[in-house]
Amino acid sequence: MDHKNAKKPSYSRFSQQELPAWKPILTPGWVIASFITIGALFVPIGLLAWSASDNVVEISDRYDEACVPDDFSSNAESFIQNPDTEKTCIRNLKVPKKLVAPIFVYYQLENFYQNHRRFVKSKSEKQLRNPEDENDMHSCYPVANTADDKPIVPCGLIAWSLFNDTYKLSTRGKQLTIDKKGIAWKSDTEAKFGSNVFPKNFQKEGLIGGGTLDERIPLSEQEDLIVWMRTAALPKFRKLYGRIETDIEAHDTIKVEIENNYNTYKFGGRKKLVLSTTTWIGGKNDFVGMAYVSVGGICLFLAINFILLYVFRPRRLGDPSYLSWNRHPINA
Numbered sequence: 001m002d003h004k005n006a007k008k009p010s011y012s013r014f015s016q017q018e019l020p021a022w023k024p025i026l027t028p029g030w031v032i033a034s035f036i037t038i039g040a041l042f043v044p045i046g047l048l049a050w051s052a053s054d055n056v057v058e059i060s061d062r063y064d065e066a067c068v069p070d071d072f073s074s075n076a077e078s079f080i081q082n083p084d085t086e087k088t089c090i091r092n093l094k095v096p097k098k099l100v101a102p103i104f105v106y107y108q109l110e111n112f113y114q115n116h117r118r119f120v121k122s123k124s125e126k127q128l129r130n131p132e133d134e135n136d137m138h139s140c141y142p143v144a145n146t147a148d149d150k151p152i153v154p155c156g157l158i159a160w161s162l163f164n165d166t167y168k169l170s171t172r173g174k175q176l177t178i179d180k181k182g183i184a185w186k187s188d189t190e191a192k193f194g195s196n197v198f199p200k201n202f203q204k205e206g207l208i209g210g211g212t213l214d215e216r217i218p219l220s221e222q223e224d225l226i227v228w229m230r231t232a233a234l235p236k237f238r239k240l241y242g243r244i245e246t247d248i249e250a251h252d253t254i255k256v257e258i259e260n261n262y263n264t265y266k267f268g269g270r271k272k273l274v275l276s277t278t279t280w281i282g283g284k285n286d287f288v289g290m291a292y293v294s295v296g297g298i299c300l301f302l303a304i305n306f307i308l309l310y311v312f313r314p315r316r317l318g319d320p321s322y323l324s325w326n327r328h329p330i331n332a
């Protein structure tokens with residue numbers, strides 16, 4: 001290469017590495033001040049979050065075992081699969097602290113792998129959105145069409161396995177209304193599920209996997225289905241069932257009438273009903289508060305140690321001779 005013709009890069013402060021730089025020197029004062037600042041910020045934030053989480057009242061009741069009658073206890077599957085057995089089950093929940101509305105009602109499933117690759121893919125996004133795409137169901141096998149080749153809407157395993165336990169709650173002999181409107185994500189109801197797509201041939205033949213859908217209601221208003229179809233990432237998950245808009249007093253008893261329909265017995269899954277209030281940090285979550293308090297605490301601890309070190313064993317700045325071992329005043 002001809003060096004005379006090689007182009008020199010045009011001058012810029014960047015290419016000549018002349019940009020201003022900040023090279024802080026970690027003096028003891030500076031380090032101690034920053035540790036104290038972080039500690040003083042984090043500890044109060046952590047305590048606030050912790051106490052907020054402490055104010056959340058959560059009642060959780062596992063009912064899958066208790067709701068199988070004794071004479072079926074060794075064979076829960078035959079109980080749940082028999083259409084003639086009595087599935088209604090009464091549970092009484094004690095209220096430890098006043099529940100302030102809105103009270104969220106969840107069902108919690110455990111050991112249910114909604115994140116399985118074959119399961120997650122088993123739906124048709126086009127079909128859920130657009131009535132003209134009702135035949136787009138190649139991803140839905142084995143729940144794609146009926147025996148006489150009519151499409152199933154919504155198709156696929158996710159929709160087919162729709163959770164179908166129901167709950168009725170009451171206190172002091174009065175029914176508590178569970179509001180089921182607005183439990184799904186807005187983006188889902190508005191963009192992913194069509195307001196002119198209606199269920200068809202759903203849960204009509206073969207093995208019944210779960211809940212049924214009212215064919216007169218468009219998918220965008222079938223909020224239980226929409227919540228169910230936002231698949232959970234972990235095998236233990238909670239899904240919103242509804243909301244109660246009245247307070248429930250402390251020491252009341254909530255009578256829960258459960259229709260125990262859903263078959264988790266086949267794979268050893270657990271079912272729980274969860275009632276929870278919320279505060280500004282959301283539901284019960286001690287971790288955020290604890291994390292803040294411990295990080296802040298560690299910072300304060302280090303600051304105190306540096307202060308003690310700085311007071312009792314100070315080292316002059318810019319004095320490298322101090323670093324060499326044989327000139328150290330102690331070893332001299």
Ligand SMILES: *[C@@H]1O[C@H](CO)[C@@H](O)[C@H](O)[C@H]1NC(C)=O
Pocket residue numbers: 080081164208209210211212261262263264
């Ligand atoms: C509920 O789902 C189970 C499968 O988990 C099914 O066997 C049962 O027939 C369904 N019952 C109702 C009432 O939808």
